[in-house]
Amino acid sequence: xxxxxxxxxxxxxxxxxxxxxxxxxxxxxxxxxxxxxxxxxxxxxxxxxxxxxxxxxxxxxxxxxxxxxxxxxxxxxxxxxxxxxxxxxxxxxxxxxxxxxxxxxxxxxxxxxxxxxxxxxxxxxxxxxxxxxxxxxxxxxxxxxxxxxxxxxxxxxxxxxxxxxxxxxxxxxxxxxxxxxxxxxxxxxxxxxxxxxxxxxxxxxxxxxxxxxxxxxxxxxxxxxxxxxxxxxxxxxxxxxxxxxxxxxxxxxxxxxxxxxxxxxxxxxxxxxxxxxxxxxxxxxxxxxxxxxxxxxxxxxxxxxxxxxxxxxxx
Numbered sequence: 431x432x433x434x435x436x437x438x439x440x441x442x443x444x445x446x447x448x449x450x451x452x453x454x455x456x457x458x459x460x461x462x463x464x465x466x467x468x469x470x471x472x473x474x475x476x477x478x479x480x481x482x483x484x485x486x487x488x489x490x491x492x493x494x495x496x497x498x499x500x501x502x503x504x505x506x507x508x509x510x511x512x513x514x515x516x517x518x519x520x521x522x523x524x525x526x527x528x529x530x531x532x533x534x535x536x537x538x539x540x541x542x543x544x545x546x547x548x549x550x551x552x553x554x555x556x557x558x559x560x561x562x563x564x565x566x567x568x569x570x571x572x573x574x575x576x577x578x579x580x581x582x583x584x585x586x587x588x589x590x591x592x593x594x595x596x597x598x599x600x601x602x603x604x605x606x607x608x609x610x611x612x613x614x615x616x617x618x619x620x621x622x623x624x625x626x627x628x629x630x631x632x633x634x635x636x637x638x639x640x641x642x643x644x645x646x647x648x649x650x651x652x653x654x655x656x657x658x659x660x661x662x663x664x665x666x667x668x669x670x671x672x673x674x675x676x677x678x679x680x681x682x683x684x685x686x687x688x689x690x691x692x693x694x695x696x697x698x699x700x701x702x703x704x705x706x707x708x709x710x711x712x713x714x715x716x717x718x719x720x721x722x723x724x725x726x727x728x729x730x731x732x733x734x735x736x737x738x739x740x741x742x743x744x745x
Contacts (some may be wrong), residue, residue: 433564433568434441435528435620435686436456436527436528436618436622436623437525437527437531437601437618437620437622437623437624438484438488438524438525438526438527438621438624438626439524439525439533439603439616439624439625439626440480440523440524440525440526440625440626440627440628440633441480441522441523441524441535441607441612441625441627441628441636442476442480442521442522442607442627442628442629443519443586443607443608443629444473444517444519444520444521444522445452445472446472448472453475453478453479453482453493453686454482454492454493454494454498454582455494455498455499457499457500457599458498461474461612462474462475462478466657467520473518473519475504475516475519476517476522477515477516477522477524477694478515478630479523480515480522480617481524481539481592482513483527483574483628484524484628484631484727485508485511485513486627487626487633489510489511489526491510491511495510496508496509496510496511496513497509497510497631498513498707500526500616501555503584504514505581505584506599509599511526511527511528511533512525512526512527512528512529512530512582512618513525513526513527513531514531514532514578514581514582514616515533515536515578515579516531516533516691516730517535518535518536518537518612520607520610521535521607521608521610521612522535523535525616526611527618527620528620529619529620529704530582530604530619531576531582531585531616531617531618532579532581532582532583532616532617532618533578533615533616533617534573534574534575534578534579534581534614534615535612535613535614536570536574536613537570537610537611537612537613538567538571538604538610538611538613538614539564539566539567539568539570539611539623540547540566540570540741543565543566543569543570544569545565545716548565548568548569548571548572550591551569551572551576551590552572552576552595553591555593555596556572556596557573557593558570558646558647558700559596559644559646560642560644561699561700561701562580562700563642563645564739567613570613571602571613571615572595573590573613574602574613574614574615575593575595575597575600575602575608575617575644576593576595577590577593578617579593579594579597579599579600579617580592581596581617582617582618584709595644596644597617598621598715599617599618599619599621600615600616601615601621601641602614602615602638602641602642603615603623603625603641604640604642605625605636605638605639605640606714609660609704612691613642621683623724625637625639638701641656643687646666646667646731647698647699647703648664648665648695648699648700648702648705649664649665649668649696649698649699649701649705649744650664650696650705650708650709650712651663651664651665651666651668651672651693651695651696652693652694652695652696652712652720652724652740653672653675653691653692653694654691654692654694655683655684655685655688655691656689656690656691658687659684659688660667660677660694660717660720661682661684661685661690662709662712662713663682663709664702664705664706664709667689670694671740672693675690676689676690677689678683693745694745695723695743696743696744696745697742697743697744698741698742698744699727699740699741699742700740701740704736704737704741707735708736708741709737711736713729719731721742727743729741737745
């Protein structure tokens with residue numbers, strides 16, 4: 431199978447009682463033999479055999495010819511291709527690619543995922559990504575994206591939080607393995623992804639997964655323009671949009687007539703529909719009401735026509 435320009439992701443469920451066989455290289459077997467916890471040993475063993483199955487399926491390589499070795503930072507590498515492995519309690523993931531790659535897998539929702547963990551692993555900007563997901567789902571996605579990037583670029587990073595979760599070189603999928611759903615992220619220069627599931631000696635292609643994209647939040651803004659006039663709009667990039675209003679042909683007809691001076695109010699929301707609703711409600715306000723909204727964030731002006739909790743005042 432040709433892998434040029436393609437990332438091949440292999441996933442597998444961890445059986446309750448794996449049938450252990452000796453693995454290559456010897457250093458990996460020694461590592462498995464030294465693992466005292468039976469559950470962890472099963473995770474490490476299935477992750478490795480899934481990787482070996484992927485190397486054979488994608489490159490026609492056995493473990494010896496893949497020239498596998500352990501790096502100084504404890505990660506495994508191949509002198510022939512890019513590899514990475516990951517495991518959680520019930521499933522594993524392995525990636526093989528023609529360039530450096532990283533992978534991570536986590537349950538899509540888990541009781542361990544708490545708001546404090548989100549703040550620990552992600553920057554404020556990253557925490558606003560994937561707004562359509564629940565808080566727990568967002569943690570799973572951000573965690574796997576950062577770990578995948580960290581594994582790929584580990585020599586240049588000291589902690590996963592340094593990895594850019596919004597990078598276009600990271601792809602995240604939501605996929606079912608057995609009776610659970612998982613977030614699986616891969617980090618590689620290629621953007622073409624092929625997914626397979628390893629089931630014992632069989633390998634089956636999977637195309638029933640959901641690609642999760644790093645959507646940006648929407649902003650509703652009020653511009654103060656020449657002549658003390660106000661203009662309201664929505665965007666995913668307030669600074670860029672303000673620049674466009676200041677002279678670009680992409681600016682609005684109103685701001686071409688009355689040049690903008692400053693953004694005087696800005697709200698963020700995770701939904702375009704919420705942004706459109708707030709924009710429409712603001713445009714219906716009187717000038718006095720708009721001034722009150724700008725000065726006091728007086729969302730009570732809208733009554734129950736908007737969900738005030740859906741918006742974050744940024745300026």
